[in-house]
Amino acid sequence: MTASPAAALPAQGAKTRINDFSIQVATVNGSGSQTANTVLLRAIFQMGVFVSGKNLFPSNIAGLPTWFTIRASAKGYVARKASNEMLILMNPETAKDDIAKADTGALVIYDEPLQLDKLRSDLACIPVPFQKLVTASCPEPKLHKLVKNMIYVGVASRVLGVDMAEVKKAIAKQLKGKDKAIELNQNAAMAGYDWAMENLPDQDQVRVVRDNKTQGLIIVDGNEACALGALFAGCTVVGWYPITPASTLVETFIEYAQEYRIDPKTGKSTVAIVQMEDELASAGVVLAAGWAGARSMTSTSGPGVSLMSEFIGLGYYVEAPGVFYNVARTGPSTGLPTRTQQSDIELCAKCSHGDTQHINLYPGNMEECFQFSYDAFDLAERFQTPIFVVTDLDLGMQNWSSKPFDYPAKPYDRGKVLNQQQLAEAEDWGRYKDVDGDGIPYRSLPGTPGGKGAYFTRGSGHNAYAQYSEKPEDYLAVVDRLKRKYETAKTYVPKPLFRNLGSDKGLLAFGSSNPAAIEAQDLLAEGGLKTDYLRLRALPFTAEVDTFVQEKQVVYLVEQNRDGQMANLFRETYPEFATKFKSVLHYDGHAIDAKFIVDQITAFEQK
Amino acid sequence: MTTPTPSAPANKLGFTKQDYVGSKSTLCAGCGHDAITAQIINAAYESNIEGYRVAKFSGIGCSSKTPAYFINQGWGFNSVHGRMPSMATGASLANRQLINIGVSGDGDSMSIGTGQFVHAVRRNVAMIYIIEDNGVYGLTKGQFSATADKGSSLKSGAVNELPPIDPCTLAIELGCGFVARCFSGNPKQLGAILKAAFAYQGTVVLDIISPCVTFNNHDASTRSYKHVKDHDFPLHDLGFIQYSEVEDVDIAAGETELVTFPDGSKVAIKAIHEDYDPRDRYGAMKAIHESMEKGEFLTGLLYINPTQPPLPDLLNLVDEPLASLDETLLKPSPAVLEDIMKALM
Numbered sequence: 028m029t030a031s032p033a034a035a036l037p038a039q040g041a042k043t044r045i046n047d048f049s050i051q052v053a054t055v056n057g058s059g060s061q062t063a064n065t066v067l068l069r070a071i072f073q074m075g076v077f078v079s080g081k082n083l084f085p086s087n088i089a090g091l092p093t094w095f096t097i098r099a100s101a102k103g104y105v106a107r108k109a110s111n112e113m114l115i116l117m118n119p120e121t122a123k124d125d126i127a128k129a130d131t132g133a134l135v136i137y138d139e140p141l142q143l144d145k146l147r148s149d150l151a152c153i154p155v156p157f158q159k160l161v162t163a164s165c166p167e168p169k170l171h172k173l174v175k176n177m178i179y180v181g182v183a184s185r186v187l188g189v190d191m192a193e194v195k196k197a198i199a200k201q202l203k204g205k206d207k208a209i210e211l212n213q214n215a216a217m218a219g220y221d222w223a224m225e226n227l228p229d230q231d232q233v234r235v236v237r238d239n240k241t242q243g244l245i246i247v248d249g250n251e252a253c254a255l256g257a258l259f260a261g262c263t264v265v266g267w268y269p270i271t272p273a274s275t276l277v278e279t280f281i282e283y284a285q286e287y288r289i290d291p292k293t294g295k296s297t298v299a300i301v302q303m304e305d306e307l308a309s310a311g312v313v314l315a316a317g318w319a320g321a322r323s324m325t326s327t328s329g330p331g332v333s334l335m336s337e338f339i340g341l342g343y344y345v346e347a348p349g350v351f352y353n354v355a356r357t358g359p360s361t362g363l364p365t366r367t368q369q370s371d372i373e374l375c376a377k378c379s380h381g382d383t384q385h386i387n388l389y390p391g392n393m394e395e396c397f398q399f400s401y402d403a404f405d406l407a408e409r410f411q412t413p414i415f416v417v418t419d420l421d422l423g424m425q426n427w428s429s430k431p432f433d434y435p436a437k438p439y440d441r442g443k444v445l446n447q448q449q450l451a452e453a454e455d456w457g458r459y460k461d462v463d464g465d466g467i468p469y470r471s472l473p474g475t476p477g478g479k480g481a482y483f484t485r486g487s488g489h490n491a492y493a494q495y496s497e498k499p500e501d502y503l504a505v506v507d508r509l510k511r512k513y514e515t516a517k518t519y520v521p522k523p524l525f526r527n528l529g530s531d532k533g534l535l536a537f538g539s540s541n542p543a544a545i546e547a548q549d550l551l552a553e554g555g556l557k558t559d560y561l562r563l564r565a566l567p568f569t570a571e572v573d574t575f576v577q578e579k580q581v582v583y584l585v586e587q588n589r590d591g592q593m594a595n596l597f598r599e600t601y602p603e604f605a606t607k608f609k610s611v612l613h614y615d616g617h618a619i620d621a622k623f624i625v626d627q628i629t630a631f632e633q634k
Numbered sequence: 635m636t637t638p639t640p641s642a643p644a645n646k647l648g649f650t651k652q653d654y655v656g657s658k659s660t661l662c663a664g665c666g667h668d669a670i671t672a673q674i675i676n677a678a679y680e681s682n683i684e685g686y687r688v689a690k691f692s693g694i695g696c697s698s699k700t701p702a703y704f705i706n707q708g709w710g711f712n713s714v715h716g717r718m719p720s721m722a723t724g725a726s727l728a729n730r731q732l733i734n735i736g737v738s739g740d741g742d743s744m745s746i747g748t749g750q751f752v753h754a755v756r757r758n759v760a761m762i763y764i765i766e767d768n769g770v771y772g773l774t775k776g777q778f779s780a781t782a783d784k785g786s787s788l789k790s791g792a793v794n795e796l797p798p799i800d801p802c803t804l805a806i807e808l809g810c811g812f813v814a815r816c817f818s819g820n821p822k823q824l825g826a827i828l829k830a831a832f833a834y835q836g837t838v839v840l841d842i843i844s845p846c847v848t849f850n851n852h853d854a855s856t857r858s859y860k861h862v863k864d865h866d867f868p869l870h871d872l873g874f875i876q877y878s879e880v881e882d883v884d885i886a887a888g889e890t891e892l893v894t895f896p897d898g899s900k901v902a903i904k905a906i907h908e909d910y911d912p913r914d915r916y917g918a919m920k921a922i923h924e925s926m927e928k929g930e931f932l933t934g935l936l937y938i939n940p941t942q943p944p945l946p947d948l949l950n951l952v953d954e955p956l957a958s959l960d961e962t963l964l965k966p967s968p969a970v971l972e973d974i975m976k977a978l979m
C-alpha cells in the first residue's frame with residue numbers, strides 16, 4: 028500500500044456503517060485531548076446520533092498513554108464495543124501497538140511522520156501533516172499541543188461527515204465563557220477540516236448521518252447524576268476523602284451546593300462538606316451526623332470501603348443512617364485505580380466483622396444514579412442503617428446519553444423519629460424496641476428538649492432500652508430483629524426490571540453490565556438463543572428475584588469480577604438452586620462488551 | 635427532672651446535681667476516671683448546662699465507658715476505638731446547638747486515634763476533648779500507651795524506652811485555643827477548668843492525669859497517685875465566672891489576670907508560677923517542655939486564645955441545626971432541575 032491518502036481509502040460501494048461505529052483516540056494523558064474528544068462526542072450527539080464515550084486513562088497526571096472511545100449506535104447500544112472502525116493515533120509511544128491491534132479495514136488517522144502505513148496493508152491509512160497545520164493555524168507555540176488535538180477533530184469530522192457547525196457549537200459549549208479559547212479551538216478544528224476537504228476523498232465506510240435520536244437528551248456521567256440525586260435528596264452533611272474514581276461525585280456536589288444550597292435569607296450554607304483526614308473519619312462523620320438527624324453521605328471506592336468497614340458494622344449494629352457511595356475500581360489493593368470492575372459486591376453486601384447485612388443499590392444507568400441517590404437517603408433514614416450505592420468507574424466517570432431526570436416529587440421519608448411531643452406521650456419507649464413488627468425501632472434525636480428520649484448508643488451489647496447487656500437473650504433479640512429489618516427492606520428497595528423474550532433460560536446482570544447485557548441478549552436472540560433478562564437493582568433480593576431463580580432452568584449471571592461475587596450471594600441465598608447459576612465473568616479492567624457475553628454463553632450452551 | 639429532696643439545692647435551671655448523674659460506674663474502685671466523672675457532673679450542674687443539649691462521645695477503653703456515667707439527660711455515643719473525634723465532628727455539624735463532650739483515653743487518642751485527634755483539633759470542632767490519661771491501656775489489662783514516660787515501668791517490670799507523646803504541646807502546636815492539663819486528684823482545679831471549658835466555643839483539649847489503680851499505680855510508675863501528687867506543679871489558682879455572674883462578682887485587682895470569652899464569661903487566673911502567661915503560645919511550649927525535662931507535671935490552663943471561629947462558622951453554616959432543616963429549604967425546585975438538565979443537553 029502506498030502512502031497516498033486517496034489510495035488508502037476504500038473502494039466505493041463497500042457496506043457503509045451509518046451511525047454505527049466506534050472510534051478510538053490514542054493520546055497522551057494531560058495533553059488536553061479530553062476536551063477535543065468531548066467535542067467530537069458532543070458534535071455527533073448534536074447530529075441526533077446516540078453516542079457514549081469511554082475514557083481509558085492511566086493512573087498518572089501527565090505523560091502516560093490514554094485512549095478515548097466514542098461509540099455511535101443507531102440502535103441505542105451504549106456498551107463498550109471491542110472492535111473499532113476508526114482510530115486516531117496521536118501518541119507516538121503507542122502508535123505501533125495500536126496499529127498492530129487495529130481491526131482489518133479500519134480508518135486510521137495519524138501524524139504523517141509516524142509512517143504507520145508501512146506497518147499494515149489492510150488498513151485505510153490517513154496520514155495528516157499535523158505540525159504544518161498547527162503552525163499555520165496558531166501563532167502561539169505554547170498552545171500548539173492543545174490545538175493539535177482540535178485539528179484531529181476537524182479531520183475526523185470531515186471523514187465521518189460531521190457538520191462543522193455542530194463542532195463549533197460543541198466547542199463553544201465545552202469552553203463556555205472563555206471566548207479566546209473558543210475562537211482558537213474553532214479555528215484549529217476548521218484548519219483540520221479544510222485540509223481534509225482538500226486532500227481526502229469521500230469515504231463510505233463509516234458515516235454520521237443526521238438523525239433525531241438525541242432530541243432532548245442529556246450527556247452526563249454517573250458521578251454527576253449521583254451528586255444531583257444527593258442534592259435533591261437534601262443531603263446536609265458530607266465527610267469525604269479523595270479517591271479515583273469517586274472524587275468527582277463530591278466535587279460536583281460541592282459545585283452544585285455552592286449554587287443551590289445557600290439559604291436565600293442569610294446567604295449561609297445549608298450543607299456542611301468537610302474533606303476529612305481519611306475514610307475512617309469520613310465514615311465517622313457520616314454516621315454521627317446521621318445519628319444526630321442530618322442526611323449524610325460520603326463517596327469512596329474499594330480501598331476506602333475497606334478502611335470504613337469497622338464503622339459500617341457500628342452503623343449497622345447501633346442503627347445509624349448514612350449513605351455510602353462506592354464508585355468501584357479494579358482491585359484488589361490499589362489494583363488498577365483508573366479501570367473499572369464490579370468487584371466490591373461481597374464487600375459491600377456484608378461489610379464489617381460479625382454478622383452484617385446491608386442494603387445495596389445498583390443503579391444501571393444515569394437516571395437511576397439520580398433516582399437511587401434520592402431514594403438512598405430515604406432508605407437510610409427509614410431503616411436507620413448505612414446504605415451502599417454501588418456504581419463503578421464505568422458508570423461514574425464515563426459520558427452517557429440519558430433522558431433528562433424526572434423531578435423527584437415524592438416527599439422525603441425521614442423515618443421513625445419521635446419528636447418532643449411524641450416522646451412525652453410515648454409509653455415505655457425503648458430505642459431498640461420493635462413496636463411495629465417490621466424490625467424497625469423508633470429513634471430520638473440528640474438535642475430534643477423536654478427531658479425524654481435521651482439514650483446511650485453503644486457498639487457493645489445492648490438491650491431494647493439501649494442499656495449495656497451481655498445477656499444472650501438481649502443479644503439475640505437485637506441481632507434477630509436486625510435480620511427482620513433486612514427482610515422488611517425487601518418491600519422497599521427497587522425491584523428488578525425484566526426484558527423477557529419468553530424463555531426458560533435466564534440472563535442476569537446489574538449496574539454497569541446492563542448495557543452490554545441488553546445488547547448481548549439481542550445478539551443471542553438473533554442467533555436463535557432467546558433469554559429472559561432480569562436486571563438486579565438492589566440487595567436484599569426481592570420476591571421477583573425469588574420467582575425468577577425458581578422458574579429459570581439456568582441463569583447466566585454476568586458480572587465484572589473474577590470470583591463471581593454476585594453469583595456467590597445467589598448461591599448462598601438460594602442453595603437449592605445453586606447449580607443453576609453460570610457465571611459470565613469479565614474482569615480485565617475494561618468495561619464489559621456484548622460480544623464477550625455472547626461468546627461465553629454460546630460456549631456454555633454448546634457444552 | 636427528678637423531684638428534688640427538700641434539702642437538695644438546685645441550679646438556675648432548677649436542676650439538682652442528681653439530674654446530671656448517669657448510670658452507676660463499673661470501673662475499679664479508686665480509678666481516676668471516676669473522679670473526673672464526678673467533676674464533669676459538678677461542673678455541668680454549676681454551669682447550668684441544659685442536659686438535653688449535651689452529646690457525649692467516646693472511643694473504646696475504660697475511660698471511654700465513662701460518658702454513660704454522667705448527664706443521663708444527654709445523648710451518648712460510645713463508638714469505636716480511636717474514632718471519637720470524627721463522631722463529634724459529624725454530630726456537631728448536624729446540630730450546631732449541641733454541647734459536645736468527648737471522652738477518650740491516652741491509648742484511644744495518642745495511638746490508634748492520633749490522626750483523628752490531630753485533625754479535630756485542627757478544625758476547631760466545637761467540643762470538650764477530655765483525655766483521661768493513665769499512661770496505660772486499662773481495658774486491655776495494662777500495656778504501655780504512647781503517653782507513658784520514658785523510664786516508667788509496668789507492674790510486670792517492663793520498662794518504657796520510647797519518648798512520650800504529649801497531647802498538650804501537640805494541641806498547642808495544632809492551633810488549639812484552650813489547652814489544659816489537670817490531675818484527677820485535684821478536684822478544685824479540674825472543676826474550674828471544666829466550667830471554663832463549657833463556656834468555650836471550639837475545641838478544648840484537657841489532658842487529665844488519671845491514675846489506673848489496677849495497672850499503673852505502683853512505685854515505679856510516673857502516673858501513680860503518689861508520684862503525680864508529688865510532682866504536680868499547679869501554675870495558678872483558677873476561677874471561672876459565667877457571663878451571667880460577671881456583674882455580681884468582685885474580682886480582686888492586682889495579681890489576678892482575666893481572660894474574657896466571646897460570650898462575656900471570664901477566667902480569672904492568679905499566678906503561682908511566676909511569669910506564666912497562658913496567652914503566650916511560645917512561652918507555654920517552652921514552660922511545658924522544661925517542666926517535662928524536670929519530671930514535673932505542670933497543671934492548669936496552659937494556653938488560652940478564645941478568638942478562633944469554631945468549625946460551623948468556618949463552613950458558614952446556617953444558625954439552625956442542619957438536622958432540622960425542612961425539605962422546602964433543602965430540595966431545589968423543579969425549575970432548578972430543568973435548568974441543570976438544559977445545561978447538560
Ligand SMILES: Cc1ncc(C[n+]2csc(CCOP(=O)(O)OP(=O)(O)O)c2C)c(N)n1
Nearest residue numbers: 694695696697715739740741742771772773
Ligand atoms: C480496633 C480495636 N483494636 C483494639 C481494641 C482493644 N482495645 C480496647 S481498649 C484499648 C486501649 C484503651 O486504652 P486507653 O484509651 O488508654 O483507655 P483506658 O482503658 O486506659 O482508659 C484497646 C487496645 C479495640 N477495641 N478495637
Ligand code: SF4
Nearest residue numbers: 662665696772846847
Ligand atoms: S483498669 Fe485501670 S483504667 Fe480501667 S477501670 Fe480499672 S483502674 Fe480504671
Ligand SMILES: [Mg+2]
Nearest residue numbers: 739740741770
Ligand atoms: Mg489509658
